[in-house]
Amino acid sequence: MSLSKDELAGGYRLACCAILKHEGSAIVDVPPESRLQLQQLLVAGIEVAVPRDVTVKKFFIQLTQPSLQNAKSDFEVLQDALANHGLRSKKADLGALTSLPLAIRSGRWAITVSMRDDEIICVEPGDTTRRIFGLAVDVGTTKIAAYLLDLNDGKLVGTASAQNPQIPYGEDIITRISFASKEEGNLKQLQGVVIASVNQLLLEACERASVNPSEVFDVVLVGNTVMNHLFLGISPRFLGASPYPPVVGRTPMSVRAKDVGLRTNSSANVYVPPNIAGFVGADAVADIIATEIDRSKFLSLLIDVGTNTEIVLGNEEGLMACSCASGPALEGGHIEFGMRAEPGAIENVYIDPDTFEPWLKTVADMPPRGICGSGIVDAVAAMLKTGIISRDGLINTQVKSARIRVDGVPCYVLSLAAGNDLGRDIVVTQRDVQEIQLAKAAIYAGSVILMKHLKVKSTEIERIFLAGAFGTYVDPQNAMIVGMYPDVPLERVQFAGNAAGSGARMALLSRKVRENIDHLVEKTGYIELAADPSFQSEFAAALQLPHKDLTRFPTIAQLLN
């Protein structure tokens, strides 16, 4: 990042480089676009009802006090009482046994027993059967969302979300892989910050629901493969080079919460669904679970847009997945005035074809501060429709409008300084348009490669699911206009919201879902785009707006004419 002449003239300095030589006091102003605000991160997602069959269950048990004539250990007394309830247990967690003697006496021989399968994992005095909660966590490259569920009725009782604290170590997963591999200790550092963040979200969600973190008995965590590895403290180093092997692939992991340092009940386990490949992780599996595309007759295309975009195509007969590095542009990164979907972010753009004047909508209707992912896609689509840019993505500086200017590079002024909270014009630059072209070309090319492998045509796609924050706020027609995904009737496009989070919640509530996951992973193929001979040409052709070959986008072609 460097500052323009105008910015320098305006007093802007990079805090990382500037030395304050001025004697005496000075006022340093952090511009609003650089302030980290509490973002409204997407935590909502589609809700799919699942038969509730949780892995940890509580039972209120009345014990029979032993006598000298019938001496028994506390554990045997408990086992006998469990047997009266038709429950058998030969195993007990050391922690449960440690608290057993006092629990029994302070509960006056009436205790609540938490069991996972046939193992006693926790004992508490008295009847606490109504207090059993679980946490579903979606660790994204950019954000982390946590959902607190009541395991008795499956209801969501609290949520919390935050930016992924690993961002300072690398915005995308490739940079984080490099950082993790660079020096001894870096891996532990990355793991440490994400665990600390999940603990913080656990606390927040619990506080909101008046739940004690020790009442959380089960955790499901999804993330892309690299996020999973970092969370578990497993080196993602070899994911950085061909053939990109993860350490843990198509195997679910179950680790003890306390082994990774989560401050739930110490007996809780963390279930991490299997990954499909190095760059299609448990989060994509959770997407599939939430959209149920693996159980549907309809041919579905699932796109979970993020810095890394996962794409899955198929139906109940089989699925094929791939991933592409779509970059941070669609989340507002690498865009001159890009920002996350915080209050003041321009999220919708319409441009009058006659006057070239824009109409804007911002998050929370605050004065504009920058442009978020859906806003920039809207802008590019509008600029294409109005001829401000050509199908090559070049800004036409011949267009007669004060909104179009050349400031180093050609750009289009979305918001004038006078009308916004930034004190500067907010513009879409030529480079911004190119970033969007690169991102959408990768996603489209990935989709096409999947279609080729499954030997289906775009017209056969019956449903397109857009998942992820971007995939919730974007205007589906505008995304199609720029050519992000195949040209299908708009009613086939559905929003899945944070589907990964939804899938994680489903896995938290149902053993059956976890079993399904094992099956679906078995029937999901993977394509390494880097190894596909036609990817490069498909990508190149998709750089145009919407595509070099307009016959692939008949609806959009008609609209542009």
Add this chain to the structure above:
Amino acid sequence: MSLSKDELAGGYRLACCAILKHEGSAIVDVPPESRLQLQQLLVAGIEVAVPRDVTVKKFFIQLTQPSLQNAKSDFEVLQDALANHGLRSKKADLGALTSLPLAIRSGRWAITVSMRDDEIICVEPGDTTRRIFGLAVDVGTTKIAAYLLDLNDGKLVGTASAQNPQIPYGEDIITRISFASKEEGNLKQLQGVVIASVNQLLLEACERASVNPSEVFDVVLVGNTVMNHLFLGISPRFLGASPYPPVVGRTPMSVRAKDVGLRTNSSANVYVPPNIAGFVGADAVADIIATEIDRSKFLSLLIDVGTNTEIVLGNEEGLMACSCASGPALEGGHIEFGMRAEPGAIENVYIDPDTFEPWLKTVADMPPRGICGSGIVDAVAAMLKTGIISRDGLINTQVKSARIRVDGVPCYVLSLAAGNDLGRDIVVTQRDVQEIQLAKAAIYAGSVILMKHLKVKSTEIERIFLAGAFGTYVDPQNAMIVGMYPDVPLERVQFAGNAAGSGARMALLSRKVRENIDHLVEKTGYIELAADPSFQSEFAAALQLPHKDLTRFPTIAQLLN
């Protein structure tokens, strides 16, 4: 403890009370009997061959490197290779997965995999199949013994032993229970010191065998019920009051070595055999395993002598167990000149019936420093045979010998100051004789109660096993003369040495043995002596030497006449 006039006159002072008022330098002499020497603790025990079937096995595995076209996770590559060896594994320890990627690459796709059941618990580069060891530990109230075994051939490669560092918190288990229950933190403290000690023994045994502690993949630990509880960090508090319930009774425990802080390979498990009751623990189970009395047609009586003495009676058809508080006297405790079986301890005593002059044998043939357990039993038996004491245990001060004197209480001089290393006469006091009477009466009464419950007579006992350090060094006839166990032909008495340690080693080497343990525990009954109506009268009658009722000891009665 307080000092006699003579001792005070001799310059003896209690270090815990004395204040040094003298100006200038002074020499403080710690008398030899107060010095803590490295004891030669009993680590030997009977050896019983077991079919070797260890719980952790190593396999050297050649992996197939994946390609872009055949991308696989490291774990999947490993699973495929294992399948080629007929091994299936869906589970892997998080630690093993963490080290997998580097192990694979530094081993150039050839690694050694350690498996417990179907779980991968450790991976190492190259072929390390020859390096796999296990540790068997016997945690006694007074001493801890550790045995390092090569799991490839079952051979003992190193041993180490030490005093139980919990002794300062209480000499016997009752005092330790009190201490553990008194204050928050005490339990952790007792656990901490025993874990530290086992770690130290692990280091020592490993050093002697040129083994790295990380090459220790399995641990078996036996101890009495209280020692087990303290080792696992489970409160023994309720063992201190009727009906004396342990927390863990007839259930084997398996905990991760790292969960309790053992510095073996971090994937090692610690197997703790089940206890039979509050005061008959896993050590007694190990005794049974080592003596195989549960698999024999012969009616056998097993006595593991210690501060707490476990007694088991029975044969393959069933066993009955009890325990009695025999006190520390038989290990040299609570005896005026008592000491552990260290060099210089009087371990054998013979008294000339005509001159009343003693003949002594000391440990390592060093000049006498004190009397150990076998020495004091020998002395009491010899004093009885020579009429120095009556069958009531009273010293006959009428006997004409300079060896018999009254120094506050009547006593018999075993070793004159001139002939020993202590600089003082070593005597057996009237109180010492009483301590032995109390100890042996408890053991005998316990044995009789077991016989009553099984409805057998002492003449039917076909074998008596003496286990524990005392039970190895004691003269079996002298023990019978004082009436410690039933009067049987001497050839029926066998030494089992540290049978608990032997049993622990057997369990370390064989899965089958662990299965047997579950069966034998099921067929072993328990008698709480405190609840038995005839225990008090049996105990009172057994206080005489060898017993109030001489018809129970026909051989000894004849010998005394």
